[in-house]
Amino acid sequence: MMFSDDLDHPLAHGGGLAAARRLFADAPEPFIDLSTGINPYSYPLPHLPPDLFARLPDPEALTTVAAIAAQRYGAPTPAHVVPAPGTQILLPLVAALVDPSRAAVVAPTYREHARAAGLAGHRVSEVAKLDAAREARLVIVTNPNNPDGRLFNRNELIVMAQRLQARGGFLIVDEAFMDVGPAEVSLAGEVGRKAIVVLRSFGKFFGLAGVRLGFALAAPHFAARLSARLGPWSVSGPALAIGAAALADRAWITEARQQLTAAVDRLKTILVRADLEIVGGTTLFLLVRTQAASDLFQHLGRAGILVRSFPEHPSWLRFGLPATEDGWARLQTAMAAYAGTD
Amino acid sequence: MMFSDDLDHPLAHGGGLAAARRLFADAPEPFIDLSTGINPYSYPLPHLPPDLFARLPDPEALTTVAAIAAQRYGAPTPAHVVPAPGTQILLPLVAALVDPSRAAVVAPTYREHARAAGLAGHRVSEVAKLDAAREARLVIVTNPNNPDGRLFNRNELIVMAQRLQARGGFLIVDEAFMDVGPAEVSLAGEVGRKAIVVLRSFGKFFGLAGVRLGFALAAPHFAARLSARLGPWSVSGPALAIGAAALADRAWITEARQQLTAAVDRLKTILVRADLEIVGGTTLFLLVRTQAASDLFQHLGRAGILVRSFPEHPSWLRFGLPATEDGWARLQTAMAAYAGTD
Numbered sequence: 001m002m003f004s005d006d007l008d009h010p011l012a013h014g015g016g017l018a019a020a021r022r023l024f025a026d027a028p029e030p031f032i033d034l035s036t037g038i039n040p041y042s043y044p045l046p047h048l049p050p051d052l053f054a055r056l057p058d059p060e061a062l063t064t065v066a067a068i069a070a071q072r073y074g075a076p077t078p079a080h081v082v083p084a085p086g087t088q089i090l091l092p093l094v095a096a097l098v099d100p101s102r103a104a105v106v107a108p109t110y111r112e113h114a115r116a117a118g119l120a121g122h123r124v125s126e127v128a129k130l131d132a133a134r135e136a137r138l139v140i141v142t143n144p145n146n147p148d149g150r151l152f153n154r155n156e157l158i159v160m161a162q163r164l165q166a167r168g169g170f171l172i173v174d175e176a177f178m179d180v181g182p183a184e185v186s187l188a189g190e191v192g193r194k195a196i197v198v199l200r201s202f203g204k205f206f207g208l209a210g211v212r213l214g215f216a217l218a219a220p221h222f223a224a225r226l227s228a229r230l231g232p233w234s235v236s237g238p239a240l241a242i243g244a245a246a247l248a249d250r251a252w253i254t255e256a257r258q259q260l261t262a263a264v265d266r267l268k269t270i271l272v273r274a275d276l277e278i279v280g281g282t283t284l285f286l287l288v289r290t291q292a293a294s295d296l297f298q299h300l301g302r303a304g305i306l307v308r309s310f311p312e313h314p315s316w317l318r319f320g321l322p323a324t325e326d327g328w329a330r331l332q333t334a335m336a337a338y339a340g341t342d
Numbered sequence: 343m344m345f346s347d348d349l350d351h352p353l354a355h356g357g358g359l360a361a362a363r364r365l366f367a368d369a370p371e372p373f374i375d376l377s378t379g380i381n382p383y384s385y386p387l388p389h390l391p392p393d394l395f396a397r398l399p400d401p402e403a404l405t406t407v408a409a410i411a412a413q414r415y416g417a418p419t420p421a422h423v424v425p426a427p428g429t430q431i432l433l434p435l436v437a438a439l440v441d442p443s444r445a446a447v448v449a450p451t452y453r454e455h456a457r458a459a460g461l462a463g464h465r466v467s468e469v470a471k472l473d474a475a476r477e478a479r480l481v482i483v484t485n486p487n488n489p490d491g492r493l494f495n496r497n498e499l500i501v502m503a504q505r506l507q508a509r510g511g512f513l514i515v516d517e518a519f520m521d522v523g524p525a526e527v528s529l530a531g532e533v534g535r536k537a538i539v540v541l542r543s544f545g546k547f548f549g550l551a552g553v554r555l556g557f558a559l560a561a562p563h564f565a566a567r568l569s570a571r572l573g574p575w576s577v578s579g580p581a582l583a584i585g586a587a588a589l590a591d592r593a594w595i596t597e598a599r600q601q602l603t604a605a606v607d608r609l610k611t612i613l614v615r616a617d618l619e620i621v622g623g624t625t626l627f628l629l630v631r632t633q634a635a636s637d638l639f640q641h642l643g644r645a646g647i648l649v650r651s652f653p654e655h656p657s658w659l660r661f662g663l664p665a666t667e668d669g670w671a672r673l674q675t676a677m678a679a680y681a682g683t684d
Contacts, residue, residue, distance in 0.1 A: 209396065212578040
């Protein structure tokens with residue numbers, strides 16, 4: 001299927017709480033945002049001295065974060081790491097590392113990939129399976145996939161990268177949710193040897209999406225081109241300080257993974273009790289399929305709970321994790337009421 | 343003169359305090375950074391609730407900042423305003439709004455403009471005068487100019503934009519220092535009618551360069567293309583909150599301009615007493631020319647004061663403003679010692 005949206009037109013995403021409040025004006029407050037796949041148990045902010053906001057970010061702070069990220073993600077060296085103000089802004093830049101050609105996005109997935117490849121001048125197809133991408137010079141997969149949690153086989157991805165390399169292309173692997181995925185599936189360690197660019201998101205797992213920090217992991221010649229496009233100071237001073245602290249904090253990371261595993265089990269129980277079919281997910285979100293998705297979205301909205309709907313997949317809803325006990329209780333009550341009146 | 347630097351190679355800039363500390367390892371602390379043109383009397387940070395860091399920036403916060411910026415800068419409407427994580431990252435994107443052609447940068451100026459136009463695929467010349475740019479489809483001026491404070495005539499710029507429009511091009515006016523420039527020279531109000539894109543920097547005047555916030559002001563069809571390239575959430579949550587507060591704070595803005603005028607007079611006195619020739623500047627920095635620039639740079643470095651040198655203009659030094667009375671005293675002492683031993 002060709003991707004044919006207007007490339008300049010914004011796509012729908014989760015996180016639009018202000019709009020939700022208008023849509024459900026009578027809903028109880030606080031509105032509970034379950035519409036994103038962001039860890040609600042955020043990494044505790046370190047002290048942020050005013051100088052981080054006042055001064056231009058020192059180039060050496062960027063180098064430090066690249067080194068810490070290389071270690072955390074398992075990239076070969078810091079020269080393989082490009083820090084950016086979120087991975088989103090990297091998407092068209094990474095896609096433009098190969099001259100305009102054919103691109104294939106393994107879909108359904110995060111829709112910005114197809115739009116970004118289109119912005120980079122590619123003819124973009126959305127394909128259901130990796131195998132179907134054989135014609136393309138640029139192939140884009142999200143692993144684990146969003147919103148269904150689908151996992152791609154590491155060896156199949158490497159074989160695909162070899163094929164792409166033979167025709168002057170490469171593979172983009174968006175590992176935005178790999179912090180909670182099976183880490184051994186990550187291709188971060190392969191970016192030096194193979195025609196692979198890996199994207200890693202900081203804000204999702206650390207629950208700090210407002211900070212805007214993300215990384216491309218790529219061979220040094222690609223990394224240098226991406227850095228040149230971003231220019232100096234693309235990452236804010238606070239983001240560099242927060243990233244350096246969080247990415248090195250092994251104890252917090254281990255604990256957060258356990259906490260998320262427990263939380264997603266709790267969410268699963270609530271959804272299963274309401275007779276919803278769980279299609280997949282990660283420990284940061286679950287995707288359900290129901291013919292009554294639109295009704296359930298409205299029901300939850302009126303209860304002050306925002307979940308993610310998908311205009312292009314009207315039977316899907318994605319649920320993130322509540323941040324507080326009050327949030328869990330309200331979700332449980334709303335789902336029970338829904339199941340009871342169904 | 344053709345711009346022929348390696349486009350992927352980082353250029354030298356001010357603000358590299360960590361590197362300066364290594365270069366002048368015996369210098370007294372705190373090191374005083376006068377190497378940038380950033381207001382040292384920063385806008386006081388508003389309270390930043392943790393949610394600004396945790397949540398994805400709400401799309402409506404971006405719209406709010408665009409509206410406040412339109413008002414502050416005098417852009418026709420918020421649809422003419424593109425918020426970005428600093429203007430730096432916008433430079434290649436703005437230059438790419440016209441297909442690869444000839445670009446002219448009125449120089450000497452901020453060197454990233456030539457590099458960015460090169461990245462966008464243009465053949466880039468650096469020209470000394472606006473008149474000399476007649477062959478180009480893209481002309482870039484910085485007004486007031488950095489580092490010499492040179493001001494371009496508003497009508498001449500408009501005539502140039504009309505010429506460029508006739509050949510399918512446009513004029514980029516970098517108004518990074520226009521907050522302290524003569525505001526009536528700004529072309530922000532013309533971006534809807536004329537083939538002009540204006541760049542405005544947030545961090546310099548408000549003294550919050552680490553926040554990463556900047557704006558392109560452009561006709562709505564250009565603005566939509568730039569926004570599409572940046573994608574959603576390009577500006578961090580804290581930057582949106584700080585920007586919204588600061589850009590609307592008229593009282594602070596008025597006072598800051600007066601404070602900077604007084605401060606630059608004080609700097610001028612110190613430099614003139616040391617027999618330095620002042621080439622120009624703004625109220626955020628002064629540029630001096632001296633055959634002994636390299637000696638003076640070293641002398642100040644040993645005294646723990648970093649100023650901006652220009653590898654391509656070895657007789658220039660740019661001085662920013664000290665932040666504290668201690669900084670003023672140390673600058674005065676160091677300059678007096680220099681003048682005495684000259």
